[in-house]
Amino acid sequence: MTKTVAVVSGGMDSVTLAYHLADIGHELHLISFDYGQRHKKELAFAKKAGDALDAPHTVVDLSNITSLVAKSALTSDAPVPDGHYAEDTMRQTVVPNRNAIMLNIATGLAVTIGADNIATGVHAGDHYIYPDCRPEFVSTLETMLRVANEGFCSPDFHVLAPFVTITKGDICALGDKIGVPWLDTWSCYKGGDTHCGSCGTCFERREAFAEASVDDPTPYLATPEYVDPRV
Amino acid sequence: MTKTVAVVSGGMDSVTLAYHLADIGHELHLISFDYGQRHKKELAFAKKAGDALDAPHTVVDLSNITSLVAKSALTSDAPVPDGHYAEDTMRQTVVPNRNAIMLNIATGLAVTIGADNIATGVHAGDHYIYPDCRPEFVSTLETMLRVANEGFCSPDFHVLAPFVTITKGDICALGDKIGVPWLDTWSCYKGGDTHCGSCGTCFERREAFAEASVDDPTPYLATPEYVDPRV
Numbered sequence: 480m481t482k483t484v485a486v487v488s489g490g491m492d493s494v495t496l497a498y499h500l501a502d503i504g505h506e507l508h509l510i511s512f513d514y515g516q517r518h519k520k521e522l523a524f525a526k527k528a529g530d531a532l533d534a535p536h537t538v539v540d541l542s543n544i545t546s547l548v549a550k551s552a553l554t555s556d557a558p559v560p561d562g563h564y565a566e567d568t569m570r571q572t573v574v575p576n577r578n579a580i581m582l583n584i585a586t587g588l589a590v591t592i593g594a595d596n597i598a599t600g601v602h603a604g605d606h607y608i609y610p611d612c613r614p615e616f617v618s619t620l621e622t623m624l625r626v627a628n629e630g631f632c633s634p635d636f637h638v639l640a641p642f643v644t645i646t647k648g649d650i651c652a653l654g655d656k657i658g659v660p661w662l663d664t665w666s667c668y669k670g671g672d673t674h675c676g677s678c679g680t681c682f683e684r685r686e687a688f689a690e691a692s693v694d695d696p697t698p699y700l701a702t703p704e705y706v707d708p709r710v
Numbered sequence: 711m712t713k714t715v716a717v718v719s720g721g722m723d724s725v726t727l728a729y730h731l732a733d734i735g736h737e738l739h740l741i742s743f744d745y746g747q748r749h750k751k752e753l754a755f756a757k758k759a760g761d762a763l764d765a766p767h768t769v770v771d772l773s774n775i776t777s778l779v780a781k782s783a784l785t786s787d788a789p790v791p792d793g794h795y796a797e798d799t800m801r802q803t804v805v806p807n808r809n810a811i812m813l814n815i816a817t818g819l820a821v822t823i824g825a826d827n828i829a830t831g832v833h834a835g836d837h838y839i840y841p842d843c844r845p846e847f848v849s850t851l852e853t854m855l856r857v858a859n860e861g862f863c864s865p866d867f868h869v870l871a872p873f874v875t876i877t878k879g880d881i882c883a884l885g886d887k888i889g890v891p892w893l894d895t896w897s898c899y900k901g902g903d904t905h906c907g908s909c910g911t912c913f914e915r916r917e918a919f920a921e922a923s924v925d926d927p928t929p930y931l932a933t934p935e936y937v938d939p940r941v
Contacts, residue, residue, distance in 0.1 A: 543771040544815060575821035576814055579858045583811045584775060590806035611858040619854040626850050627810045627842040 482506045483639065484589040485598040486581055487536075489524030491664040491684060492642065493600035495654035497528050499641065500598060502657045507534035508592060510585050514541040514577075524665040531663070539584055578611035579620065582638065586624050590631050597624075598639035604647045604683070614643050647683060648690025655693045662696055676701045713737045714870065715820040716829040717812055718767075720755030722895040722915060723873060724831035726885035728759050730872065731829060733888045738765035739823060741816050745772040745808075755896040762891070770815055809842035810851065813869065817855050821862050828855075829870035835878045835914070845874050878914055879921025886924045893927055907932045 483505045487493040501507055509532075511525040522538060529536030578601065585597045605612035621638040628636065642650050654661070666684040667674040674681050676699030685702065688695035714736045718724040732738055740763075742756040753769060760767030809832065816828045836843035852869040859867065873881050885892070897915040898905040905912050907930030916933065919926035 540774040543774070544818065575862060576818040576855070576858055579854065580811070580814045580818060583807055583814045587775065587807040587811055610860040610862065613857070615857045616854070619850070619857050623810065623847070623850040623854045624807070626844070626846045627807055629841040631806060631841065 480504065480506045481596060482508070482592070482594040483596040483598050484508045484510055484585045484592070484594045486510055486512075486585050486600070487525045487528055488512075488600075489521030489526075489528070489665050490600075490680070491654065491659070491661065491666060491687065492602055492647065492650050494524065494528045494664045495650050495657075495659050496598060496600035496642065497532055497534070498657050498659045499653060500639075501532045501534070505596075507532055508588070508594060509534050509536045510588055511536065511538045512541050512581050512584075513538055514544065520667075520670050521665045524663055527663045531660070537588060541580070541584075544580075576611065578609070578616070582620060583624075586628065586632075589636075590628050595633050595635070596637040596639050598641075600642055600650075601640055602642040602647055602650055603644055612643070614640075617643055646690065647687040651687040651691035651693050655691065671700070674699050677703055711735065711737045712827060713739070713823070713825040714827040714829050715739045715741055715816045715823070715825045717741055717743075717816050717831070718756045718759055719743075719831075720752030720757075720759070720896050721831075721911070722885065722890070722892065722897060722918065723833055723878065723881050725755065725759045725895045726881050726888075726890050727829060727831035727873065728763055728765070729888050729890045730884060731870075732763045732765070736827075738763055739819070739825065740765050740767040741819055742767065742769045743772050743812050743815075744769055745775065751898075751901050752896045755894055758894045762894070768819060772811070772815075775811075807842065809840070809847070813851060814855075817859065817863075820867075821859050826864050826866070827868040827870050829872075831873055831881075832871055833873040833878055833881055834875055843874070845871075848874055877921065878918040882918040882922035882924050886922065902931070905930045908934055 483500055485493070485497050485500060485507055487497050487509045488511060497507060497509060509525060509529045511522050513519060513522060526536050578599065582597055582599060589597050601612035610616065617638050617640045624638065625632070625634065625636050666680040668678045668680050669675045674684070674697050676685065681699065682705055684697065685695065714731055716724070716728050716731060716738055718728050718740045719742060728738060728740060740756060740760045742753050744750060744753060757767050809830065813828055813830060820828050832843035841847065848869050848871045852867070855869065856863070856865065856867050897911040899909045899911050900906045905915070905928050907916065912930065913936055915928065916926065
């Protein structure tokens, strides 16, 4: 049985990733990162996924490196931008080199427990704003990790990114098919008790369900129409 | 002026790295990692290098990920092996994927402050036991980092590893030429007030001075002859 360390934030993409890998027979170990983000609430949802899938769940506290990323709206007192993940408004939520940092730590865990793969839920919709969510990133990372851990990991060690060429809507359709409990996933950056419905990640969540023609069971505080701020 | 984030542990290699980069005109920002290691004492020596070179010094606390690396002798209650860094005895001190984790976080800082390079003091003597200290590691890491941070870092972003093809003795000779204050560097894994002279890193330190024919000003508790445990 192939063994995989999956990075799971508790959002719909990464929870679907975990359910998908379990569905195709992987033995899972989930890893989440607490980097002082406002959507810390997500972590409880990552734990739920681990419990449901009978997978160990490790939380790595990276809040000590937030001083490095003080420019990020995710971890600063700057207001979280409303609206869509359009390049200009959302670039400020990028923590520099974030995915690479998380996936390298996930690899440290993978090598320690003898896992064959790490997995990430990055998807095609992320490409426009996140350079570390592209297929080239996944392949160059895999190459580097095999070199860095030669003799300690399998020569076939893989960075799995099954969603890297599909959209969030496609992920939603897949998750619906395999029974992902959507109410046990969290997207809102604002971290309240209920999804706000208005922030960038809530818009993306709502759009994913709409695109997939899947009924969205999520309660939202508001469901404003999306207006492109650039128009 | 080129700006560089240099990973400096406080050991003789990384302190020489910082002095060398300053000597050739780099603007420096030093970064050290506290990963719960016994040789935490090194960090004070990294700070001394920053003070001497008028470079900011950031310490990133990674002790929260030590649960990932519980197998490592550096961070566990297992006895630190004495003797030489021979493959069999010292493999247990390898924290999986450690260099990649540290250099990826250093890159997060580099992108945040607009630095052109990161730098590491890995050297040829490390190759035998650490796969993440080889030239192939440095080049595949650089490729990955440029992809991961495209649009956020310079397309010429470099991972500098000027010592990757030279020995610790060569580093000592270089350091001697540019005036590295050896008493302001720390090697001993045992973390006492004085270098023990007997642990793997103390042996390496003593050998480096001998190879370089540089007078070693370090006080040691003992200076046993090296006996290869495999013979």
